[in-house]
Amino acid sequence: MKKLLSFLCMLPIIATAQDSKTFTRDKEFYIRGNTAVVGNNILSKDSEKPFNDLEKINDEFKMRYVDIDDDQSTWSSSSAHLALREGAKVVYAGLYWSGTYHGERSGKRLKDGQVYHKKLDDRAHDIRTVKLKLPSGTYENIQGSLIYDGEDATHNSISSRAPYACMADVTALMQGSINGQVTVANVSASQGEIIGGSSAGWLLYVVYEDETQPLQYVTTFHGFEFVNKKAVEVDFGNFQSSEKGELETAITIGALEGDVTLGRDEIGIFDPKTKVFVTLDNSVRASSNFFNSTITINDKRATNRVPNSLNTLGFDLAKIKIPTAQNTIIANSTGGVKMRFKTRSDRFFLFFTAFQTTISERYYKEKNNTSVASTEQVVTEQLPNKMMTNQQVAIAVPPDPDEPKPVYVAPEVVNKELASLLEKPSLKVENIGAGYYVVTNVFSNATNAENWMAILATKGLEPQMFFRPDNNYFYVFVDAGMNAAALYKKLEEVRTMPDLKESWMLKINLD
Incomplete structure (x- = not known):
């Protein structure tokens, strides 16, 4: 029966407008500086202990809120360490959070010899409201904007998970001394067991000025794309890369449901010479299993988090440099780049991506x-x-x-x-x-x-x-x-x- 349910979950889905939100550009910056991203998952097998089994997926557990603080006003919380060079000036900070929230609790039931999932409680919280605590302060109530809510999706495979994504511009709070642990609380998601497994997490994307860094073009996109059998493409433009020298280019992504053991999902960059997409990878993200329930910066796992789970059970956050060997694809004096997100097996929900590259003076x-x-x-x-x-x-x-x-x-x-x-x-x-x-x-x-x-x-x-x-x-x-x-x-x-x-x-x- 479990194999049958897994097969049904992998059937193609034809998404309608109500079942997704097309990716659109949100912010653009032309700065001398760089970007940083931190984040963490908010659902796991245990409420406080890190989960490091790289062979397990979120379908196999009764998921529960991560809650690391002693604050009675929070039902979920996790943190990550932000470190910018002294003297860097934050020009933008975007807080994103996302989760599967069919109801507050869900579980498996057996009826007539068949296993099915049942919502035990309706949603209990406003998905647009979270709490943010910076290193030198206390919790601030954050009222976000809704990017997408799948509760009323037309397709049952989406409505049965009810994934959502929200964001808030928190730049005003990110002034002064901000290095240290950033904690986000009250991100909501379904506890227990849902079809495909429940997952949730948050990320903080920071754009900052720093005179020691090169001139950069930075742009952020958000939406909510259900990447299944049909690939999703995002075009980044409005820049001109440096005329000479080696380019420094990177992308950042935030996604749900990228299981560690289910492969055949990838990110590709379009090569205008060969007219094909070249897949990206590094030592912690394989080209054939890019979305693998991890939080990574370039080729390292980001472990300065609480909890610092190696397996984030369905939540993916990555910032990855375009390798030097592929720098010829994004050539000098280039004014546009196309990325493709694709899977042949492990479905995932993409809610955030950002692109940056060095530009000419x-x-x-x-x-x-x-x-x-x-x-x-x-x-x-x-x-x-x-x-x-x-x-x-x-x-x-x-x-x-x-x-x-x-x-x-x-x-x-x-x-x-x-x-x-x-x-x-x-x-x-x-x-x-x-x-x-x-x-x-x-x-x-x-x-x-x-x-x-x-x-x-x-x-x-x-x-x-x-x-x-x-x-x-x-x-x-x-x-x-x-x-x-x-x-x-x-x-x-x-x-x-x-x-x-x-x-x-x-x-x-x-x-």
Whole structure:
């Protein structure tokens, strides 16, 4: 009978909109810094002791709440250690929690010689409310937002588990000294036995600024995808990876129901050259059994938790680097990555994923200054208007309304570096002539811009500047005109000078 039930549990499920929630982007960051993630399971075989048997799955036990504190106001609690470098500044912290919550208690029953599962109690708690305790404080009540609730799912295989996921932005609480044990309490789930086994857990995803780290693009996605026979794909975009050097790329995932002994589940990254998905793995996550009821950071098990179970019985949390050998798949100057989550045996619920990679300095400036910090090659003529300085603020001479407007001519040969910008519209900047500008830096203060111009003059350059009213920044440039082919050669020369290798070209008022 157990084999029959296992077979029925593995039959394909056609998910409807009510049976899943499509993954969507939640947050995006362009920072000099990094990310950290901690978390723990909230259901286990024992309420306090770690569970380390790597041959068992949650179907085999009457699951019960983990509860490590002595607080009478909590019915479940577990903790994990957060460690950021001293001086790091948290810019975002997202708390996620998820569980299977068909009812407060469920059990197996025997009727007419057959085993079936029966809900013994209805839900007893609000799934959107949990408690968070940071190292230096007491419990804070957290009211989260509902991402998904499967209690009313149309398919019985989902409604009989009633999985859910919630999240809360807790950035405001994560200021100051935050290193140490983070405890989350009152995550709700079904105790006892349900079809497929009950599981639950939480994760805290932190994005932080740190001057010792490279420039990073970070994005978070959440939803609730039931990964069964049909693969789930997530596209990460809105970035440009570094033009040169080795990239540092990582993904983070949170999922339920990845049993340790049931394999054939995987994460793949799309290789645009071969048009196939390359599966990811490391020493603690096999390519054919990636979701294996563990909490891991890169190729290590995260054991600084209470309880520090090696087998988290259906809760998966992982941050994994894309290996160097596969770095060619995410190439330099790449602007998008596709990931695929797939299983042929062990079904799982995916509720969180995040992606990060190192980005170019020009792209970082573009995103943080809302300018097109890149280059473009075209066939043009001499810029009609020069810059003039008035009361320490650079002001452009307005274009002559009777002068013919320059005509954009598409290039016959496009430099690879410029290709990504060719179809983009030019910037619109008031009181400045149309053309292409070789920009060396941007400043929020006119005096700082003029000091920079003095430095450039000592290098034999002829710096000028203009002001953008839409973002209140001063742009220092060393050449401009309508002959972008010649300007690009100038740009290459400028980049060979000390402190100017990140110079770029702007296309202005040409649309």
